[in-house]
Amino acid sequence: MKKIFLQISGMHCESCEKIINMELKEVPGFLSAVIDSKSGEGTVDLEDNVDENLILEAIKKAGYLAEIIRKEDPSNGNDKQDMQNGEILVVEKKNVENTEPFKLKLETSVLMDGEFSQKDSGPSFNGKITQTKKGEFQVPKDNKDADEFVEKLMSSSKIRQLFNIFSDSNSSTDNSFVKIDTANNEPDKKSADFVKEKEPQLKQGGQENAIFSISGMHCASCAGIIEKSLKKVPGVKEANVNFASEKARVLYDKSITTIDKLSEAVKKSGYKAQLADIDNPEVEKQRKEKTLKDYKNKFLWSFGLSLPMLYFMLLDFFAFLPGREFLMPLIGVISLLLTLPIQFIIGAGFYKGMWSSLKMKTFNMDSLIAIGTSTAFFYSLVIFIIHVVTNSSLIGSGGEKIADLYFETAAFLITFVILGKWLEAKAKGRTSEAIKKLMGLQPKTARIIKNNTIIDVPIEQVAMGDIIVVRPGEKIPVDGIITKGNSSIDESMVTGESIPLEKNIGDNVIGATINKFGSFEFKATKVGNETALAQIIRLIEEAQGSKAPIQAFADRISAYFVPAVIVIAIITFLVWFFIIGAGLAFSLMAFTAVIVIACPCALGLATPTAIMVGTGKGAEHGVLIKGGEPLEAACKIKAIVFDKTGTLTKGKPEVTDVVGLALADEDELINISASLEKSSEHPLAEAIVKYAQEEDVNIDEVNNFRAIPGHGVEGIINGQKYYFGNRKLMADIVGLDVSKIERKISKLEEAGKTTMILSSDKEILGLIAVADTLKESTIEAVQKLQKQKIEVYMITGDNRRTAEAIAKQVGIKNVLAEVLPEDKANEVKKLQGTGIKVAMVGDGINDAPALAQADLGIAMGGGTDVAMETGGIVIIKNDLRDVLTAIDLSKETMSKIKQNMFFALFYNVIGIPIAARLFYVFGLILKPELAGLAMALSSISVVSNSLLLKYFKPGKKNYISIIAPVVMVIVFTLLFLQFGRLGQM
Template identity: 50%
Template sequence: MENQVLSIRGMTCAACAQRIEKTVRKLSGISQANVNLASEKLFVEYDSEVLKLSAIKESVAKIGYQVVEKSDNQKVTIPIGGMTCAACAQRIEKVIKKLDGVEDVSVNFATEKATVTYQPQQVRLSTMKEAIEKIGYKVQEINKADAADEDRVRKQKEITTLWTKFIVSAVFSLPLLYIAMAPMIKIIRFPFPSGLDPMNYPLIYALAELLLVIPVICVGYKFYTVGFKALWNRSPNMDSLIAIGTTAAVMYSLYNTIQIAEGNFLAVESLYYETAGVIITLILLGKSLEAVSKGRTSEAIKKLMGLAPKTAIILQGDVEKEIPIDEVEIGDIIVVKPGAKIPVDGMVTDGHTAIDESMLTGESMPVDKKAGDSVYAASLNTTGTLQFKAEKIGSDTALAQIIKLVEDAQGSKAPIAQMADIVSGYFVPVVCLIALFAGIAWYFGTGGDIKFALTIFISVLVIACPCALGLATPTAIMVGTGKGAENGILIKGGEALETAHKIDTIVFDKTGTITEGKPTVTDVLTAKEGDADDLLLLTASAEKSSEHPLGQAIVAGAQAKGLELYKVDNFNSITGRGIEAMINGKMILAGNRKLMEERSISLLELEAASDRLASEGKTPMYVVVDKNLAGIVAVADVVKASSKAAIESIHKLGIEVAMITGDNQKTAAAIARQVGIDKVLAEVLPQDKSNEVKKLQGTGRKVAMVGDGINDAPALAQADIGIAIGSGTDVAMESADIVLMRSDLMDVPTAIDLSKRTIRNIKQNLFWAFGYNVIGIPIAAGILHLLFNGPLLNPIFAAAAMSLSSVSVLTNALRLKRFKATRQEGTGASS
């Protein structure tokens, strides 16, 4: 049997998924077909001798859907400089989407990256770069070997530049604010230069303010170059709001300065230089704090990127040579000394040591390694010297794959962000219209008071904050997925993170998930007066060609007793039931109760013994020789130490737990009792696991499936959330939404708990971002003054509020860093 996961395009609803499943299942040779609408993937299990993969693809294409080959499309992450708010991200998305050949694009304002899926035959990467740069943004280096280091340096430089600009701006705007406000405060007598008295020397006073505001405007020149360019391109952003507001203040002040020079000394009361200067200074302060906070949200990925060593020691003959990590080739013998990091993935050839793999798996205890064991890049060699052969290098290492997975997750969008994205797209133009309308309305409403109207106009423009909306979701996802990676939990995207918090039922596979997956022979019972060793020898010989864990356990049990296995003349595996084989002219049948019933074998003789073994949590395997029941070989799989505690923690989260297994009902019930499982789905064939998940979903439940094997992949794909444990197969991990790097089931409640806390954090952020703008903009527009004759909002206070709104969202997201993984001794700390 072959297993494949195919990407499908063109599905719009659940009916499409059902139609594809129905079409594929009709094909001869198909044993299983499941479609996951959310991930747009088709999982198929088929007999490659009967059916070709091309025939499956053709059947899907025939009903109007597209099977996307890996070679058909590519995914690229493009770092982008110059974005200032969510409106910028929306503009870039819109421009890239218009290009022919672009299938999907997601621009993340928090990470400053665009993730684009495209067909290279139709559109070039250079075309996308040109499109982005044409609308005023800068494309950074893509896929460079040292891109991570350069990105770190670039962001640090950006933070330093912003702080420098803020300090320079503050140096000039503070005295500007002082000379503007001090003469107006009558209660306290501030020391004031007599030569700048606005009543006696109005022109000198006005010119002094002008001279102080010019350096501030120069420092904040990017607000104008970017803001007006965006306005010209009909895609205004936050910079546009600041540019329009402060330009209006400065131009009106310049007009009044000319009036003063012409003798209209009353115009000295209508100067707004300090408003423009202080607004720019406060925005620069907010931008600086925002840049620092954004840097902290991506600390987890930076830590991962910094783990890999820069050099490796390779063995050339008997000589050790240190070379750059990029020059390591597959097959090189690498030497790692105590205290050094493993440079690439490989297999130990010589030596014995303990390796700390906590940076990859979250497991705190070092793992013993000897010849034949696998080692992974960035893990730390703690004790002995070892040699290993390089097997995976560069982007193929486990560390590189984890970094890519976390980067993809951090760049993805959760469905909860859709409303914020829609609002962000219209936000700035709507704010401009509100500001213009409010200013004109107050101008006519106050009988032509231009100063009053201008205050309203500037306040509305400056208080509006699209940044808070743009940062609300991605920052929380960045911190949440990063925190998951620190604990060995890889969440494949924002959608998976969001869906996980809705889960109300978790279905666990039994073998290798709840249990260790390494069963051993516990009992050998013979019918009539047969010899137990003879029965074990016959059964083990028949199972020698089987890949099933139970069969392998029986073989291991016979070998442990020193029994020499017979030659098998004919072998046939019966999926989900057992095996049959010809040995020394005898037909041997070994399997479960279903197989015995299908072959009409009477079990009455050993019925009571079978029930007793099953009630003890053991799996009885019936053995038949030439259609006569010969006995039972019982095998038990030990429950993992963490299983019971994990299920208790899941129950505390209010989630029901089920177990699915091919074992008989009594054996399954015994295991369920040991660990506290609510519901048992027993005697389920591998190909029927996904149908059992579908049945649960049909009752309105949100189902997560936890498994580790190839036969779990269809169920993982069918579930709302598929969770693969780290010891599982590549196919299982490909089909899953969440991958647990360790085989510790305590990571399941940790993943669910992390999802719940992250989504709660996102909701808090969105509530603040929407609430701030919904309340702040009307206050700035003068609603309190209109209804209650209350005070107007000074544009300076509006700028301060706007700056702090983004910082507050980021600060709230950073609280997730306090999240602690669920462990057997307790649960995660509140965040």
């Protein structure tokens, strides 16, 4: 195969590209081509034996001029070889003792004329490389630059992001040569073995997600067409197109396909795809604003042109209107002239969409609108032409208008459909307000210290390690660690936590949160896409672009719905015209009304709009739902397993009891205990010292301190020797009898507390109990879950006595104790074996296997690294009541999806019979233009119903959301009937 690069003159638009492609396909040996009218360039792939002049002749035949500006012939080693984005190089470093191959995924590098150059910033090598055979190059041993280049590639994290590099770290770095072998050639056996050994990594590294912004979609069928096109592209693993968010998410193998090929596939199916710029939300905002502006302009032009025809319709009913005698004969010709630009300029997109769907051997909304409007227009045009030929006149006879013309039907139909799309786009924009709010939190600049000077820089220029200064009232630019000063920080906009948190040196701060009072300096640890805010935004975008399993039902209906509607419309026409004997105009208008009213737009919007609002609302309350699947799973949960440490409890031991015995003064008891523990490294020592600090108790110096492993500590304070530890310390070292206080100790231990004893040489002075205490929200959350008939379990590695003591405090009856971390997943699996849906709540680290095993994994986040947590739902605030919030939100969102689906199907159930004029005897005739308006209103009602989720509040009934759908059903039913009555006019 060879490739030629062309400069083509004379192209103006996409049609030019298609014409050239059609001519090229006629050339024998032609393989593929990418033609770009904007740049005036083209790339053509040919079989090796094809004469390049045939390509130039084909383009000339199409009406354009082309010249070859570059060639690529892999069979000729001296020709330039451009490695395309995504191709793989197998790079192998060899020495006498060891062989170390690794794979390099090429992104933007060029291999040409024996020189290897790197376009992007980073390590580079431009030295000469000897070509040993086709596709293989080597660097001499003494070429230090090449050796250094390969070493830099392997060690640079920046380059790793570009290339996906895998290597054997045990290998020597003393190279005899570097061999670069293109992916088009078979690597040697050692390279192949290495690839096989590293298969899981390479598979992961070779795949990449791409998110496209799609324009031109009008209904769920459009999304289905694009999905089919993308899935046909070699190398595509998954493709998911979301009609509501106008996004396509594609998982593809970079070694097989490219972004350009994916964009081209979308383009061939009749739509436009642009790689979504996640880092620059302004681009996406401008794109949506342009779409809204286009719809608005189209509507205003269409409405302006249609308005005179509305006046013409009124002339039939109101004889007193001015200009009646003059206008009546001219109505036909004026309506034709006004409708032409509406039908073929403003409505051109419907014809393009229909043509694209026909190429894919399917139908979509564009097909229905194009068929419906064309029926009305061309029928009227034929009647008009017959009148002109018969009467030799363009105007009506006898001062009356030409009968049986329906130009206004086509015009108003397009006008109402575009109005619906404009209103729908505005409503859809509101469904993603949560993301807009989060994006708006990011400050534009940061104040950093450079060369002992404070300077303001754009947020994009902040790098990891920069020292940033924050003053009172300012937003924190990026994530980091405080290095100087302290403050109180409001993190509510990210975590949902309303109370400002005190922050000191060494504490983490989150970007986009607000510094309340103090000034401080901090070191940037996460910038750009790595900040907590960026991860949250990315997670929500991914969730809003995902599909819930229930969406499959809507997709199945949409796939068959449009063809079924066309069949029903044809049957309607045949029955009215051939069996009942109605007039041709009456039968055609019934056909058109059925075609128009039955568009599956509302059905396509039912699920995604609710998911978009639901996930956005969850984020507002500190609950990050990672897509439609976990959102749907949450409402089906019948059992929840809570990990104890860090989930039900705070995860940090605290002093719970101070019991004075021989020493009655509690402060003195704390003083002595904390003074002894200050020098101890025991995990519980920190809790006692911290408690003393919180209680403002002094801590004294200790002399002759000694830690006694397995027993406790001893030391001298103010000349007096003290002992602090367990029973064994008292019995073995001090020699005191603890039997008299055994009852007190046992009582504390039965409550799950670790009890330590303080004594002097002569007597026991008191007891201090320490425990991992429950979170403030734990008991309330568990009780509310149990009220919802959800079985609550606690799982822990603690002994049964301690575990049951904690469970008793919480009110949990089901205890899974003495469970090792690796066995937690098995316990979850056992519960699933009983046939119930199980959720696992844990910290997302040592609970990862159990979170993955559960039907729904809920990770307690803590405000950072949220996108990295295991689990379908992340609770940012570490508040267990938010688990309940997630379940309640899931139930309300799923209820809203079912309501939307009911609306979508209900409108069609009542709309199609009225449109088919089955109730003609009752005076109900639905005109096509009113059918178009009804169809638009059905889509708007579905989006509006989803927007009612915005009124969701944790723990409260959303009465507006409950009542509104009932009102909608009544109002729209009456509206449909009223539209039917208007048809008599």
